[in-house]
Amino acid sequence: MIDSFRYALNGIAVSIKDERNLKIQMIVMMLVIIAGFLLKISRTEWIICIILFALVISAEMINTAIENAIDYTREMTVDKDNDLARIAKDVSAGAVLVIAIASAIVGLIIFIPKVLLLL
Template sequence: MPGKKKNPLWRSFGYAFAGIWTGIRKERNMKIHCTALLMVVIAGIAFRITVSEWCICIVLCALVMSLELVNTALEAVVDLVTEEKKPLAKIAKDTAAGAVLIAAIASVIIGLLIFVPHIAGWFIQS
């Protein structure tokens, strides 16, 4: 808005962290993503995955969690606009949910491609 004083940078970061925290508190799926992230970190340390594998895991976790937050934001906007059942509201919510699902499925497949050889190697060694 013209003439409006901009928030200091640290305050903007604070709002962003508050948004992430709200997503984790309110959205069941975000809790599932956080649990998955924790499991990936534990498995990554346990199996000593490579730097490239860490980078792939971090990017995928960030992608899924970011999309989940965008999905939450979109749901909130749709509910703000209308509480009535409307076809466009359904399209908006379902397509945003679909975006999260695509990223989550791809992440699971790539996660399996990374971790299954490490798990198999561990079994062969022991």
Template structure:
């Protein structure tokens, strides 16, 4: 049981490390919080919550993997190496793709509701 708690401790240390040191991780969390508040405000459906939480998870975990890959690559070489660059670029690209998908999901979930809100305010 002690080993299980220790593994959770290490996992939380990794999350907090990313939040403390990675600007983009903080940005992802801020957007996730904002979208969550919007979901509460607009009373979105359960399936929409599921889509949003899956995309939050994909973006945040890919950012964490990106950080881990960057740190491992930095540990492996102090000199410029094209393979190290490719590893870092591919990891960053994965984050970007997940973030773009998250934006599309957010637009899909909120566009109609936001438009209705704008129309309501204008009248």
């Protein structure tokens, strides 16, 4: 069981270290956390933000796993330009984009009214 946690933590560390998009998403997450404290968002809004953080970061990590598995498989085959591999990678990236856009919209719904109150 300890090894399972070690492997999972290693996966998180490798993803953060190697994936540019995940680094960007982590920066956005930190900015949202700072804005949340400054604008005093409610407990429910914090819960929503935390769930969305987890969804976006998890989706990005799953996308990375899929892309790496496909790239590894491509190296083992003669047909490196397989349409199914390209489609799988595109769909995986698209799933991340859908979650990121939905998260941004929810974030705007939470934060815009609070910012407007300050003005």
